[in-house]
Amino acid sequence: MESGVRLLGPVQLVLQGAVVPLRSAQQRSLVAVLAIHAGLSVSMDRLVSALWDDPPRSAVNAVQGHVSSLRRAMGAQATMLKTVAGGYSWSAPSETVDVHVFEQLVHRGADEQSRGRSNAALEAYEGALRLWQDPPLADVGAAPFTEALVPRLRSRWLDAVVGRAAVRVAQGQARHAVIDLRPMVLEHPGDERVAGALISALASAGEQAEALRVYGRLRETLADELGADPSPQLQVLHRDLLLQRLPATPAVEVRPSQTTVLRTSQAQSYAPELIGRQRELRELTALVRRGDHRVVSVTGTAGTGKSRLCAAVARAMEEDFSDGVLHIGLADVREPDGLLMEIHAAADLPSDPTPFDARRLARAFKGRQVLLVIDDFEHLSAAAPLLADFLRLVPTCRALVSTRAKLRVSGEFAYRLEPLKLPGPTAAPEEVLASPAVQLFCERATAASGYRPDLDDAAYLNSICTRLDGLPLALELAAARTTVYALPTLLTRLDNCLAELTGGPRDVPAHQRALRATLEWSTELLEPGTSRALAALSVFPSSWTLNAAAQVGHLEHDEARDIVTDLLDNSLVQPAGPDRFRMLTVVRDFASTLLTEDQRAVTRSAMADWAVELSRTLQQGRQEGLLTKGEWSAIFKPEEANLISAVDWCIQEQDTRAVTLVGALWYFFYYDGTTSRWTGWVQGPLPTAQAHPDDLYRLARALGGVAISFADPHSAVKHYRQALSGLPPGSHDLERALLRRNEAIAVRFTGELVLARELMEQALASLPGQVQQLNDDLTELAEMYAELGDRDLALNTLRRCAQQQVEGDHETAAYICAGRAMLACQDNAAEAAMWLTRLSEHLVDEVSLVVRIDVQHMAAIVRLVLDEVEEAWALLRWNVRTMPEVGYYLFAPDTASLAALLLHRRGHVTQALPLTDHGARFRKDLGLFMAYRPLRELHDELQRHEYQRPNSVEPDLTAGQAPGDVESLSDLVQLLQVVAAHPH
Secondary structure, three states: OOOOEEOOOOOOEOOEEEEEEEOOOOHHHHHHHHHHOOEEEEEEOOOOHHHHHOOOOOOOHHHHHHHHHHHHHHHHHHHHEEEEEEEEOOOHHEEEEEHHHHHHHHHHHHHHHHHHOHHHHHHHHHHHHHHHOOOOOOOOOOOOOHHHHHHHHHHHHHHHHHHHHHHHHHHOHHHHHEEEEEEHHHHOOOOOOHHHHHHHHHHHOOHHHHHHHHHHHHHHHHHHOOOOOOHHHHHEEEEEHHHOOOOOOOOOOOOOOOOOOOOOOOOOOOOOOOOOOOOHHHHHHHHHHHHHOOOEEEEOOOOOHHHHHHHHHHHOHHHOOOOOEEEEOOOOOOOOOHHHHHHHHHHHOOOOOOOOOHHHHHHHHHHOOOEEEEEHHHHHHHHHHHHHHHHHHHHOOOOEEEEEOOOOOOOOEEOOOOOOOOOOOOOOOOHHHHHHHHHHHHHHHHHOOOOOOHHHHHHHHHHHHOOOOOOOOHHHHHHHHHHHOHHHHHHHHHHHHHHHOOOOEEEEEEEEHHHHHHHHHOOOOHHHHHHHHHHHHOOOOOEOOOOHHHHHHOOOOOHHHHHHHHHHOOOOOOOOOOEEEEEOOHHHHHHHOOOOOHHHHHHHHHHHHHHHHHHOOOOOOOHOOOHHHHHHHHHHHHHHHHHHHHHHHHHOOOOHHHHHHHHHHHHHHHHHHHHHHHHHHHHOOOOOOOOOHHHHHHHHHHHHHHHHHHHOOHHHHHHHHHHOOOOOOHHHHHHHHHHHHHHHHHHHOOOOHHHHHHHHHHHHHHOOOOOOHHHHHHHHHHHHHHOOOOOOHHHHHHHHHHHHOOOHHHHHHHHHHHHHHHHHOOOOOOHHHHHHHHHHHOOOOOOOOHHHHHHHHHHHHHHOOOOOOHHHHHHHHHHHHHHHHOOOOOOOOHHHHHHHHHHHHHHHHHHHHHHHHHHHHHHHHHHHOOOHHHHHHHHHHHOOOOOOOOOOOOOOOOOOOOOOHHHHHHHHHHHHHHHHHHHO
């Protein structure tokens, strides 16, 4: 280079073959910035921001000093560094700057390659790679202008490497291409261009297996780092490999370098700090930079912070778009043509009184590299085709759009922005304060009122942020209220969050200053039918299906599908798992206000009809063996909150469908471990007078389950026999067998073991082919045999159960393991311990809490027999904590006796004996037989103990006990009081 500027490698200024000494990193940075913009004016403000992250007061003087020093060093050639209005200009041609030559060669290589001129393409790529030195701008330090420029140059270098490899593959030199690309993939494991080129080269070289491995590693890297899949082009390439089709050489897209700069809009020059969006910022920046899509639309519910995130992406990408970043706000634009006018105005183009279309505007942008950042596009959907036409005519431009609804144009990538992540209900205080939603609330509260977050406030902060769904706008509006409310008061006031959350900043559009206004802005875009459906769907407190939406909205299935699709596109509902959808709480609150009282009653009644239909489907599927536990649980669990809401409304209205629902749903609430809510229903007034006999039968059956849950077997037997006598004509044999089985279980706990065994054997005899139900009953029958002392028969029954156990049925497996451990514990400790180990392997998440309480009670007895007191105490503590959560108290009196035995083993006799009396007294009052022979034998031994009992039957829970033990014993006494208070 005779004269020019070298930026690839160390910065060098060469004049007439001599290197001009550059005295400092800032002087080298100044030369670099001016040379990059060769032929253009660079303002003083831009120079200052390019050289300093935090400019000193003397920054302008420092730039002027560097310019003066540089001119002296340049001598007669100093005239190429010109002073222009407001700044400076490097007047030398861009061909004298190696970066521009490098980028032009890469672009020429891609152009020649696309035309099929492989030799010319190879020459251009080779020329670019000869210029390359790594790292570029090696001696300017961490100047701000390098943050985007250096990655861009490295990306161009990769373009050249990949382009050269593609040409070599096309020329039959695939092996050479593989040699070039292998190290590149190791250095850039997530770069799809490099991986795609290597995959193509390997395939062309006959190494399909290695090509597939490279694709697999890329897919894992993208999933781990970005949560993304490979591009559609690479997926097609992968498919071709699997089909053993030789893939075509992938094209290399190269962004052309430009020579003119449009005015960068300053509409978003200031924005508050972006909190909790670092991942989204990285992903969006990478997505726009990759350039696979003309339009990247950021969608999401009103108030998620789409505009602010887009502004942050734009700031991060200013150096990527050499001709500027234009910010266009559409909040006040009403006509589609207004979009083109706003783009024209933002670019500060010369005024033109004649009408213009996308084609005329495109001519002004031809060859320019510009990022359009467009805000509030959702209410101007008719302008989307105009934007698509414009971008198609100017392929060097890209658009980043914030909108609540997808644009639905070709080349669009819709990036869904979710609310900020919440801590979760069980998060520790430190985790709460570290969560993004809480951090945003606290930062804005500090700015508004001087609030300082404290670990003691964690519970309130978690509840406030959860109540507002982690929605940034709602969090910021709520934080502003800390000037007048303490956190507990604020949480209470958020029960009416739509009225409370107002008063946003005056310098933002009106629809962003209040939560209600923001949501109204969204719903104004909806068709009337869609708006009515949104209101109707607000009756669901949890997620829902298309079928449910159709029923409550009085819609045909196809209508419901189209309306839900529209609501999804407008970000008013969100996906909530396979075939399920949901509203954020604040959206549901707003949608609910759209219902009149009459409409609400009609919609609620439709929801009750839906609940009755679903409950009967579940009941029939379970009773007739059409649904396994896993299958009906997968249906019931997501609908639980919706079903509870439907039952509550029916009871409130004294609608007879309440009896239908309560009777039909008992079993599912019982096995799901949520019987406490159901118990409240049956203890209140139910409209039984006009109920159908079939529903009264189901209610009687359910009341038997409630009685068992509250350790009242005699009442349970009465209800089950009442249900048997009222069994509807034509009932399935399985239904009768299940009732007989339940009666047998209740009879067992009255102490009539022989009768219980006979009833269970009758139930089993009428269950041919019902393996799932048969196994449930076999485990119960085995326990009865063990109670009666027939150990061998119990053992054989459990073995039979194990032989026909359905794979994955962890609940049956848990009962088998617990039963085997119970049988072995008194004469074979090693075998008992082995079965306890197996039991722990089956206590997975899908095992219901009721089953877990049962088997852990059995396991605690075994641990006691094996003298493993601390392990037994841990199981007891868990059960005591969980029983009230579930509403299942069957073993509460026996647990008191078990606790007494454990205390006695520890030597705390004065606490043990009164607790024994506690359990015995409750069993006597309830007519409850102590289950499990080993526990009875140990209990009887303790009852015969020679120690003098204290006068009071109330145990001293504190003497010599660890704090956790005292808490567990106190909870245990409260459990017994709950059982005693239940109406029997």
